[in-house]
Amino acid sequence: MPISHRSALLATGLSTALLLASCDSKPTSQDTAATTSAPADSATTGTKDSAMPISASFGTADGTEIQLFTLTNAKGMKATISTFGGTLTSLLVPDKDGKLSDVVLGFDNVSGYTSPEFKKSNPYFGALIGRYGNRIAKGKFTIDGKEYQVGVNNNGNSLHGGNVGFNQKVWTAKPGTSADGQTLTLTYLSKDGEEGYPGNLNVTVTYTLTEANALSIDYAATTDKATPVNLTNHAYFNLALGQSKDVLAHQVTIPADRYTVVDDKLIPTGELKAVKGTPFDFTSAHAIGERIAQVPGGYDHNWVLNQATGKHSAATVYEPTTGRTMEVTTDEPGVQFYTGNFLDGSLKGKDSVVYGKHAGFCLETQHFPDSPNQKEFPSTILKPGETYHTTTSYTFGVRK
Numbered sequence: 001m002p003i004s005h006r007s008a009l010l011a012t013g014l015s016t017a018l019l020l021a022s023c024d025s026k027p028t029s030q031d032t033a034a035t036t037s038a039p040a041d042s043a044t045t046g047t048k049d050s051a052m053p054i055s056a057s058f059g060t061a062d063g064t065e066i067q068l069f070t071l072t073n074a075k076g077m078k079a080t081i082s083t084f085g086g087t088l089t090s091l092l093v094p095d096k097d098g099k100l101s102d103v104v105l106g107f108d109n110v111s112g113y114t115s116p117e118f119k120k121s122n123p124y125f126g127a128l129i130g131r132y133g134n135r136i137a138k139g140k141f142t143i144d145g146k147e148y149q150v151g152v153n154n155n156g157n158s159l160h161g162g163n164v165g166f167n168q169k170v171w172t173a174k175p176g177t178s179a180d181g182q183t184l185t186l187t188y189l190s191k192d193g194e195e196g197y198p199g200n201l202n203v204t205v206t207y208t209l210t211e212a213n214a215l216s217i218d219y220a221a222t223t224d225k226a227t228p229v230n231l232t233n234h235a236y237f238n239l240a241l242g243q244s245k246d247v248l249a250h251q252v253t254i255p256a257d258r259y260t261v262v263d264d265k266l267i268p269t270g271e272l273k274a275v276k277g278t279p280f281d282f283t284s285a286h287a288i289g290e291r292i293a294q295v296p297g298g299y300d301h302n303w304v305l306n307q308a309t310g311k312h313s314a315a316t317v318y319e320p321t322t323g324r325t326m327e328v329t330t331d332e333p334g335v336q337f338y339t340g341n342f343l344d345g346s347l348k349g350k351d352s353v354v355y356g357k358h359a360g361f362c363l364e365t366q367h368f369p370d371s372p373n374q375k376e377f378p379s380t381i382l383k384p385g386e387t388y389h390t391t392t393s394y395t396f397g398v399r400k
Contacts, residue, residue: 053175053182058082058089059110064170066110071182071209076100077396079209084110085167086128086186086205088235090350091215096323096398103324103396105236105360108350117346124234125349127167128205129160131190131197132380133232134302134336134369137267141372143198143226143381150196155265160234162195166203167234181210192225199225199384214395221388228372229382231390236340236360239319239326242351246358247339248289253316254282254337256303260368268370268377272304285318288339288361298341298358302368308333308378314392315363323398330365330392333378338362365392 051072058068066084077100078092089106106125107113113125132150139150139158151162160167171186183206190201201223208216219231238247259280261271275281279291280301292298305314314328314335328335338361345356371377382388 051182052177053184055173055175058084061110061114061170066170067173069173069175069184071184071207073181073209073211073213075211075213077209077213079207079215081184081186081207082110082113083171083173083186084113085126085169086171086188087113087167088126088207088215088233091235093213093239093324093396094398096400101242101322102350103237103239103241103326105238105241105349105355112347112349121342121344121346123236123340123343123347123355124160124167126233126235128171128186128231129234129364130166130203130229130231131161131195131201132158132228132372133160133230133234133364133366135159135267136228137370137373139196141228143228143372148196148198157265157267164195166190166231171205178208180208180216183208197227199223199227201227201229201382203231205231212395213397214393216391216393218391219389221382222384222386223382224384226381226383228380229388230367230371230380231388232336232364232366233392234362234364235394236362237317237326238360239317239324240321241360242353243321245356246289247361248287248292248358249320250288250361251285251318251320252282252288252337252361253285254303254335255306255313255315256335257283257306258304260302260304260334262301262369266300266369268302268368268374270374270376275303282315282337285316288358292339292358299337299339299361300341302334302336302366304368305330305333305335311391314365317361317363318399323400325397325399327395327397328363328365328392329395331390332365332367332392334366334368336362336364336366336369338364365390 053069053071058066071079080090090102091104092100136158139152174185176183185206188203192200204220206218258272260268279294314330317326340358340360347355367380368377371380
């Protein structure tokens with residue numbers, strides 16, 4: 001049965017659905033052009049009078065011009081988002097001394113996200129993920145007695161939407177402002193049969209950069225056929241990027257007493273195992289590198305959050321050198337904690353930094369992997385007449 005936050009939305013009839021009707025898979029120059037206003041003193045005039053996000057060219061992909069939008073708040077924090085993959089390409093956050101530095105892995109131009117080297121390793125840096133974040137065993141599932149086969153791209157399984165997921169699509173963008181801060185609303189129509197998935201799926205994702213130094217990502221979708229949906233963002237964070245080549249010293253807390261056990265291909269067995277007494281226990285803070293050697297391959301697992309509905313904490317991260325903290329809140333029942341195990345130094349990112357093993361970590365809020373084939377897991381099936389909706393926020397602070 002649909003999870004509670006989806007059902008609640010049906011009852012309240014969210015206005016998000018009004019945005020979805022205009023979703024189109026091909027952006028136009030009118031859609032992607034940002035209106036650049038004269039800078040306003042948001043510290044004195046308030047967010048409602050603040051300038052709109054600004055845009056610039058990010059290069060071309062398959063002959064299509066890609067736009068890069070910059071969201072800014074009064075404290076100087078900046079988030080840049082590309083229309084290619086809806087990708088978070090950079091995020092400037094203050095440290096304990098007030099110095100702004102980038103904390104996400106990525107590239108200076110869209111060519112970095114389309115290069116043969118990137119496609120070979122396919123780390124999904126900062127991208128929006130869909131239709132289904134994480135893995136579906138053998139790329140198969142059954143809905144109402146009909147079996148579907150979707151794109152297989154990872155050890156015989158489907159990962160992050162298949163061969164050409166949302167991370168490789170050009171999204172239509174509309175910059176704006178809200179009571180909370182500058183916004184960028186992205187839309188995409190995933191047509192019936194794309195990657196083998198049933199139904200025309202209208203997707204809207206809104207990034208908001210708040211005055212509280214939070215980057216909020218709001219996801220919404222509707223469909224005309226029952227289909228699995230599990231949207232997330234695949235940002236790789238390093239709160240000491242430029243000062244540390246890896247994230248092993250970052251201290252992580254995850255409020256989860258259980259995690260989903262997986263086989264050697266990272267497909268859940270169906271067992272939800274207690275973390276107590278294992279290297280998966282992050283109910284109190286532990287450095288990433290403290291016990292990672294005890295986990296074959298490194299961390300790449302789904303944690304079952306103790307609170308499954310309503311807004312709740314998914315993780316807290318602290319980096320001792322810079323003093324930066326990051327609090328992840330969501331209404332999702334799980335979070336995939338991944339520690340960049342497959343990064344091998346073949347990719348050179350912004351400022352020519354080489355991204356080696358453990359150069360970044362991901363906290364992908366989600367429903368559980370392979371849920372379409374696991375009846376005991378919370379359902380990910382979206383049906384006609386329902387509205388998928390979920391929100392995740394990354395709030396940054398400092399500890400001195």
